[in-house]
Amino acid sequence: MDRSAGRHRPLLCFTALMGVLALVSAVGLVVDDRILVGARIWHKPLKFALSFGLYGGTLAWLHSLLTRGRRTSWWAGTVIAAAGAVELAVIVGQVLRGKRSHFNNETPLDSALFSLMGTTVVVLWLAALVVAVLLFRQPMADPATSWAVRLGSLISLAGLALGFLMTAPTAAQRAGRDPLSTGAHAVGVPEDGPHLPVTGWAATGGDLRIGHFVGMHALQVLPLLALALLHGAHRLPRLAPAAVRLRLVVLSAAGYAALVALVTWQALRGQALTEPDGTTLAAAGVLAALWAVGALAAVTRTGRPPRRAAGAGSAAGPPR
Numbered sequence: 001m002d003r004s005a006g007r008h009r010p011l012l013c014f015t016a017l018m019g020v021l022a023l024v025s026a027v028g029l030v031v032d033d034r035i036l037v038g039a040r041i042w043h044k045p046l047k048f049a050l051s052f053g054l055y056g057g058t059l060a061w062l063h064s065l066l067t068r069g070r071r072t073s074w075w076a077g078t079v080i081a082a083a084g085a086v087e088l089a090v091i092v093g094q095v096l097r098g099k100r101s102h103f104n105n106e107t108p109l110d111s112a113l114f115s116l117m118g119t120t121v122v123v124l125w126l127a128a129l130v131v132a133v134l135l136f137r138q139p140m141a142d143p144a145t146s147w148a149v150r151l152g153s154l155i156s157l158a159g160l161a162l163g164f165l166m167t168a169p170t171a172a173q174r175a176g177r178d179p180l181s182t183g184a185h186a187v188g189v190p191e192d193g194p195h196l197p198v199t200g201w202a203a204t205g206g207d208l209r210i211g212h213f214v215g216m217h218a219l220q221v222l223p224l225l226a227l228a229l230l231h232g233a234h235r236l237p238r239l240a241p242a243a244v245r246l247r248l249v250v251l252s253a254a255g256y257a258a259l260v261a262l263v264t265w266q267a268l269r270g271q272a273l274t275e276p277d278g279t280t281l282a283a284a285g286v287l288a289a290l291w292a293v294g295a296l297a298a299v300t301r302t303g304r305p306p307r308r309a310a311g312a313g314s315a316a317g318p319p320r
Helices: 009-031 043-065 070-097 108-137 143-167 209-216 218-232 242-268 278-300 312-316
Strands: none
Touching: 009 043, 009 070, 043 070, 043 108, 043 143, 043 209, 043 218, 070 108, 108 143, 143 209, 143 218, 143 242, 209 218, 209 242, 218 242, 242 278
16 A cells, blocks of 8 residues: 555544444434433543544545655554544443543543543644644645644644643642542533533533633634635635735634633633633633734735836836
């Protein structure tokens, strides 16, 4: 098999597997009424399957864009697919056992499985870093799309890294009041407290999964923005110049990174996403205003006209 050309079959197979797992998990939500940590037990596999499916499919597409380092990209993508498959296998296995997959120290087996998941995340992150480096080396025809892919990969790496914040022991765990757990999603509230619908994020306190999720999926959001701008350029003359689309992509990447930082800061302060305080709202307002002003400037800015040589007009005489 020529691993330097063609589609990335391991990532495509991984994406298809996540689609099947999402369907199985959706059925599980209907037929299995068990509750674990305040949520339906198949809710976590469903969320992970959907998220990893998007991630794997996007990486397979990015691999197809590469003309340099395709063999390295193939191996990095294969490592990501394998690491993701191991993590989902642990999550589903723990669901079948009726046990928590994350932060669980109840038994030596539970602790070992959580440690294995932590190892797979580190391996996955390192492989994603390799892909990001290759994307930065890859020239593309459209500068806006090129930078959307590059900056999206960087923000996605940051989002993945934010997951390590969840592994830090909470105050209760450090005090020995919760010896069966290490780390938590929620900040300032119990893990099994009220949750937001669909996402399952904490409804009354901070939740570190928000920044992790938003950051990770910059890899889809920014390239989709670039493609939308490219499509819109055929209908909106102001988007036709490549420099305009590039400025909008870079500005949006900066705004997206600021959004990831904002929701993470909000979570660390123990605030639910739906209950921001005045400081959080003010910060969000400032970021939105800066982005709007920047977008207006990006669209309306025009290049400087070429400078005419001294005396050119008098030498040429009036136009006829």
